[in-house]
Amino acid sequence: MAERTKEDQAPAGIVVTTESGAAGAVVVSDSVPETLFILPLRRAVPFPNLMMPILLDTPRAKEIVAKAEAGNGHLLLLAQRDPDQETPAPADFHQVGVVARILKTLKLPDGNSSVMCQGLRRASVARYLRRKLLVVRAKVLVDVPAKGKRAQAAFRELQRSLTKVVEVSDSYDKDFNTVVLNIDQPEQLADFTGSYFLKDSEQRQKILDCLDVGRRVELALEFLLAELELAELGQRIQEEIRAKAESAQKEYFLREQLKIIRRELGEEQDAREAEIARLEQAIDDADLPEAAEVRAAEELNRLRTTPVESGEYSVVRNYLDWLTSLPWSISTRDRQDLHAARQVLDEDHYGLDEVKDRILEFLAVRKLKPEQSGSILCFSGPPGVGKTSLGKTIARAMHRQFWRFSLGGMRDEAEIKGHRRTYIGAMPGRILQGLKACGSNNPVLMLDEIDKLGADFRGDPASALLEVLDPEQNAAFLDHYLDVPFDLSRVMFIATANTLPQIPEPLRDRMEVIEIPGYLEEEKVQIAKRHLVPRQLDRHGLQTRHLAFSEAVLRRLIREHTREAGVRGLEKAINKVCRKAAAAVASRRKPPGRLRLEDLDRVVGAPPFGEDRDRKVRVPGVVQGLSWTPHGGDVLFIEAAALPGKGNLVLTGSLGDVMTESCRIALSYLRSHAGDYGIDPERLGDRDFHVHFPAGAIPKDGPSAGITIAVALVSLLRGQRCPPDLAMTGELTLVGEVLPIGGVREKVLAAQREGLRRVLLPAANERDILELKPELVTRLELHYVEQFSDVFEIIFG
Numbered sequence: 145m146a147e148r149t150k151e152d153q154a155p156a157g158i159v160v161t162t163e164s165g166a167a168g169a170v171v172v173s174d175s176v177p178e179t180l181f182i183l184p185l186r187r188a189v190p191f192p193n194l195m196m197p198i199l200l201d202t203p204r205a206k207e208i209v210a211k212a213e214a215g216n217g218h219l220l221l222l223a224q225r226d227p228d229q230e231t232p233a234p235a236d237f238h239q240v241g242v243v244a245r246i247l248k249t250l251k252l253p254d255g256n257s258s259v260m261c262q263g264l265r266r267a268s269v270a271r272y273l274r275r276k277l278l279v280v281r282a283k284v285l286v287d288v289p290a291k292g293k294r295a296q297a298a299f300r301e302l303q304r305s306l307t308k309v310v311e312v313s314d315s316y317d318k319d320f321n322t323v324v325l326n327i328d329q330p331e332q333l334a335d336f337t338g339s340y341f342l343k344d345s346e347q348r349q350k351i352l353d354c355l356d357v358g359r360r361v362e363l364a365l366e367f368l369l370a371e372l373e374l375a376e377l378g379q380r381i382q383e384e385i386r387a388k389a390e391s392a393q394k395e396y397f398l399r400e401q402l403k404i405i406r407r408e409l410g411e412e413q414d415a416r417e418a419e420i421a422r423l424e425q426a427i428d429d430a431d432l433p434e435a436a437e438v439r440a441a442e443e444l445n446r447l448r449t450t451p452v453e454s455g456e457y458s459v460v461r462n463y464l465d466w467l468t469s470l471p472w473s474i475s476t477r478d479r480q481d482l483h484a485a486r487q488v489l490d491e492d493h494y495g496l497d498e499v500k501d502r503i504l505e506f507l508a509v510r511k512l513k514p515e516q517s518g519s520i521l522c523f524s525g526p527p528g529v530g531k532t533s534l535g536k537t538i539a540r541a542m543h544r545q546f547w548r549f550s551l552g553g554m555r556d557e558a559e560i561k562g563h564r565r566t567y568i569g570a571m572p573g574r575i576l577q578g579l580k581a582c583g584s585n586n587p588v589l590m591l592d593e594i595d596k597l598g599a600d601f602r603g604d605p606a607s608a609l610l611e612v613l614d615p616e617q618n619a620a621f622l623d624h625y626l627d628v629p630f631d632l633s634r635v636m637f638i639a640t641a642n643t644l645p646q647i648p649e650p651l652r653d654r655m656e657v658i659e660i661p662g663y664l665e666e667e668k669v670q671i672a673k674r675h676l677v678p679r680q681l682d683r684h685g686l687q688t689r690h691l692a693f694s695e696a697v698l699r700r701l702i703r704e705h706t707r708e709a710g711v712r713g714l715e716k717a718i719n720k721v722c723r724k725a726a727a728a729v730a731s732r733r734k735p736p737g738r739l740r741l742e743d744l745d746r747v748v749g750a751p752p753f754g755e756d757r758d759r760k761v762r763v764p765g766v767v768q769g770l771s772w773t774p775h776g777g778d779v780l781f782i783e784a785a786a787l788p789g790k791g792n793l794v795l796t797g798s799l800g801d802v803m804t805e806s807c808r809i810a811l812s813y814l815r816s817h818a819g820d821y822g823i824d825p826e827r828l829g830d831r832d833f834h835v836h837f838p839a840g841a842i843p844k845d846g847p848s849a850g851i852t853i854a855v856a857l858v859s860l861l862r863g864q865r866c867p868p869d870l871a872m873t874g875e876l877t878l879v880g881e882v883l884p885i886g887g888v889r890e891k892v893l894a895a896q897r898e899g900l901r902r903v904l905l906p907a908a909n910e911r912d913i914l915e916l917k918p919e920l921v922t923r924l925e926l927h928y929v930e931q932f933s934d935v936f937e938i939i940f941g
Contacts, residue, residue, distance in 0.1 A: 176243045176265055180220040181212045182278035183261075184232050189348035190221040190242035191335040192263045200257045204231075208277060209259050212246060219244050220267060220282050223349055234272055240353045243267045243282060266352065290330045290358035298361045299330045302337065305368050309341060313375040316340075331357045337364040341371060392453050399452075416452055419461065420444070426468035433472060436628045440467055459565060466572060467626065471585045475634065478542050478586075480511050485541040492537040493530055494674055495667045499523070502658055503538055520613045522594070522639040522652075525660030526773075526890075528710020531640040534660075535590040538638065545582035549574050552593035557603025560612065562625035572625040575612060575632070586634035594651075595641035606648045613637055613654045661889050662709025662777070664920065665702055665897065672698045676715045684722040690735040691725040693718070697739050704751035707897060709777070709890065721747055765860035768871040769852035770894055770903070771844070772887030777894030779871060781838050782849065784856040789832025797837030800845025807835050809878055810854035813932070814861075817880065821936055823861045833857065848885035850876030851904070851935050858936065866939055871895050872904035880932040884908035892920055904929055904938065 183198065183205065190196055198221075200206045212219050222241035224232050244261035251257050270283040290299070306324045310316045320340075327333045338351040347367045354360040403416075427440045443460050450457045479485055482504055489500045506521075523531040532548065539546035554560075563570035571577075578589050597606045611617045618632035639655055641647055663671065677693050706713035721739065724747055728735050736743065745751065765784040770777060795807050811833065818825045835853060837844055851874040859866050873891055875883040884906045892913070895903050905913070907928040913921060929935050 176267070176282070176284050177216040177218050178281055179216070179273065180218055180243065180267075180280060180282045181208050181215075182222050182237070182241075182269075182280055183208055183212075183219045184237070184278075185221055185223045186227040187345055189223050189338070189345055189352055190244065190261075190263055191339045191348075191352060192242055192265055193332060193335060194263045194339055195247070196221070196244070196261050196263065198259050198261060199252075200259060204277075206257060209246065209249060211277065213249065217246050218264075219246060219261060220269070220280060221261065221263070222269075223345065227345075234269070234275065234278075237269075238349050238353070240266060240268050240285065240349075242352070243284065266355070285355055287331055288356045288358075290356075290361060292358070295330065295358040295361065298358065298365055299333065302333055302361055302365045302368065305365060305372055306333075306337060306341065309368065309372050309375055312372065312379050330361045334360040334364040337368055342367050343371070396451060396453055420448060423447070423461070423464050423468070426464070430468040430470075431473040432467070436467060436472065439628050440464060443467075463565060463625075466576075466580075467628070469580055470576060470626075470630065471579055471583055472630075474584050475586045476544055476584045478510055478514070478544065479507070482507055482511070488541040489537055492540075492675075493534060494671045495663060496530070496534070496660065499534065499658055499660060503541070507542065520615070520637045520639065520655045522641060522647075522655035522657045523660055524641045524644050524657050526662055526709035527642060528708060528712030529660045529662060530710070531660060532590065532592055535588060535638045535640070538636075539588035542588065542636070544636065545584050545587035546590070547578040547582050547587055548590040548592055549578065550592040551605065552596040553598060554605050555598040555600045555602060557605050557608045558624065560605050560608035562623040564624045565627075570625055572623050573608075575621070576623050576626060576630065579630075579635070585631065586636070588636045588638060591637060591639040593641070594639040595643050595646040606651050609651055610654065613639075613651065662893050663711060664893065665699065666919075668702050668711055668714060669695060669698050671711050672702075672714060672718065676711065676718050680715065680718050680722045684726040686722060686725055686729065686735075689737070690729055691722060692738040693721075694738065694740075696741055697744055700741060700744060700751075701748070703897075705748055709893070717748055762865060762868070764863050764865045765856055767852050767856040767859060767866050768868075768900070769849050770871050770873040770891035771846070771848070772890050777887065777890030777892070777897075779894055779898045779900075780844070780849065780852075782852050782856045783836045783838065784853075784860045785834045785836075786827075786831045786860055787834065788830070791829045792832040794832060794834040795836075796834070797840045798843045799837060800843065802847050803837075803845050803849060806847050806850045806876065807853050810850060810857060810876055813876065813878055813880055814854060814857055820933070821858055821862070821940075823858065827861055833860075846885075847875040847883075848873045848887075850874060851882055851929075851932060854932060855935060855939060858940065862940065864940055867902070869900055870902040870904065870939065871898075871900050872935065874904065874906040874929065874935075876932060882906045882929050882931060882935065888912040889916060889920070892916065892924065896920070896924060901925055902927065904935060906930075 185198070188196070188198075200209060209219070220241050221244050222237040225236050225238060226232075229236050242263045243265050244263050247260045247262050249257060249259045266285040266287070267282040268285060269280045271281045273279045273281060290296075303324055307321050310318060310320045310324070324333070324336075327336060334351060334357070338348045342348050342351075342364075344367075347363075351360055351363055351367075354363055423444060427437070427444065430440075432440060443464055447457065447460045447464070450460060485507055486500065486504060489503065493500070502521075523534060525531060535548065536546050558573065560573045560575060562573035562576065575589070579585060579587065591609070594609075597604075597609075599606065611621060612632065615633060618635075620629035621632045622629055644652060644657060672693070673695070677698075681687065681691065701717050702714060705717050708714070721736075725736050736747070739747070767782050769780040769782055771780040772778075793807060793811055795804055799807070811828075814821070814823065815825070815828050818828055835856065852872050854876055855866060855872065873885055875885055877883060888905065888909050889912070892903065901923070902925045904927045907930045910928050913926060927934075927938050929938070
């Protein structure tokens with residue numbers, strides 16, 4: 145607030161002079177004004193008989209000092225209880241302070257000013273006269289003299305302790321001893337101790353508060369003994385460090401002498417020279433580019449002149465180890481046989497024909513033009529569809545090394561671009577670590593979960609990846625630790641993500657996105673038969689005679705126990721069955737053998753999803769919609785209810801802003817076209833409507849439920865239920881148009897997975913259906929609608 149006292153300097157009324165080594169106490173007058181301005185002190189504590197320079201760094205402090213100078217020339221210096229309080233109130237000050245006379249105000253070069261004050265007497269606030277500039281009526285406090293032998297003994301012990309502190313600590317000039325010996329008043333010695341030798345503000349204030357001089361001396365002695373203990377401990381630490389330094393220096397000289405003796409005797413080189421020779425050979429074998437070779441030579445010359453005992457020696461040696469261990473010119477030869485690559489892809493993954501075709505196209509370009517850097521691939525799709533394992537298959541198909549690291553939760557930019565060598569424990573980023581682990585400069589590096597990158601005060605890893613994933617820039621990728629350009633253009637980067645919108649736009653623009661959709665039921669059955677079941681049997685030490693899955697059992701697991709876009713949940717269910725079979729074999733009980741349908745629920749548990757869903761749509765006001773989630777498509781039920789009211793709309797189910805607007809649009813549209821759909825307009829005005837989206841704990845948003853909400857309200861008002869085998873999706877406008885939506889493939893898969901027969905889609909989405917495989921829609925009857933009247937005709941006509 146008002147000051148930053150120069151506490152490292154003498155607070156000074158008892159002046160210490162290095163020339164003469166002596167100083168006397170300042171003579172003060174008993175004449176002290178009663179009305180005074182308070183000058184708040186943040187971290188300093190004033191004392192009588194001392195002079196104190198105070199920095200005036202705020203306009204309020206300057207105003208207080210100016211008014212005091214214009215008045216009686218005195219101030220009441222009070223320490224704040226909270227040093228960070230900008231505008232302290234009366235309750236924020238300590239009770240006891242010091243009345244001080246203003247000696248002189250000085251202007252400082254930085255634009256601030258300083259005031260030199262001379263402490264006079266201890267005083268406390270009797271009454272506040274003005275609270276804005278803190279004008280008070282002060283009460284001068286009188287010391288209680290020290291009497292008796294105990295007070296005399298404490299005074300002498302304080303003098304001895306002060307002398308010892310000066311001798312032990314390097315912070316005080318030796319002439320302080322002369323000052324201590326020439327102070328013959330106990331109250332002045334206690335104040336001198338508090339102002340010069342105590343660091344803690346609370347301890348200083350306690351000495352200032354104490355009016356009993358004998359008790360004040362004992363307090364100063366108590367606090368000083370604690371400081372003396374710290375000073376002695378610091379002196380011992382300095383002596384130990386000095387002894388270690390002398391020992392290290394002695395060892396260095398002995399090693400140098402030993403080196404000379406060995407050289408004279410013609411013996412083999414010492415460990416240091418052997419290390420330098422090893423690094424020289426590593427530099428020659430690494431086939432470094434010109435820039436890296438120049439840097440390696442510089443660092444090696446630096447290593448020759450750096451003592452082994454120095455911490456810099458290990459830093460330079462580690463840097464050279466990294467520099468020479470990277471695969472600057474080591475490459476693996478790509479597979480040129482596209483037919484063989486296709487076989488590898490088919491062996492490891494069932495389906496995914498579009499993805500496999502794109503990979504083969506990539507390999508074909510590399511075959512025709514090997515120097516082509518190619519694009520950066522990003523596999524996007526729900527969890528469990530095989531994005532990560534597909535990267536391993538690509539590396540195997542290309543005969544390349546594979547290295548994967550997860551970006552999920554990464555928040556430090558240095559994880560990508562490394563730490564600078566000035567940091568302790570610095571090392572290159574994960575990209576160069578992966579190249580070193582692979583041992584080649586053209587591996588397949590998988591950046592897993594790229595949509596889950598974070599950012600904080602340590603930087604933004606997504607921004608650091610911009611250079612890595614840009615084919616125009618990564619030919620000269622600069623890691624902060626290496627500080628030498630490294631060519632990443634031969635590396636094949638594959639990223640994986642669940643939701644593309646969470647990837648920053650500049651980063652997404654550098655990648656070619658390949659969407660991996662969810663699997664059909666038939667595809668899941670084949671994946672389970674070819675990959676999941678054999679893998680789990682092998683992991684549990686089982687054979688087909690111990691446990692076998694029929695196709696009917698697998699289909700029931702898929703339909704009733706796992707409803708997902710991928711196959712991760714299906715593998716967990718198979719894993720559960722295998723564990724129980726392994727327990728039976730290990731305990732010498734009869735194994736399940738070929739698992740039967742009637743035994744499935746007993747082994748796996750009750751199915752969370754039942755076959756019969758018609759019960760949810762047997763009443764008016766309940767409609768089946770289709771939704772998109774990061775885990776694939778799903779069937780979304782919408783329920784509407786009416787109750788007496790005034791036409792208000794109640795919405796529940798964790799809805800977002802867009803879906804809330806869709807509900808209001810649907811109700812407004814029906815009110816304006818009630819007669820077109822056989823609805824009495826009065827029924828819309830004399831009741832409230834409650835629209836609910838089940839699974840209320842799950843957030844929901846988006847415009848694609850517009851026609852579904854409107855159909856639920858029409859069904860409720862007409863008292864006519866919707867067909868149980870039909871689902872719909874589409875955005876509804878205020879004039880009744882049905883606009884296109886996204887996630888068509890996932891929604892169609894969800895409808896087929898739920899056993900629905902008919903799906904209503906916006907007419908503009910027909911082109912999305914034409915791009916799908918025929919088997920995705922063979923069992924579905926698709927209706928394309930442009931207006932809500934088309935929707936009404938199909939459902940209620």
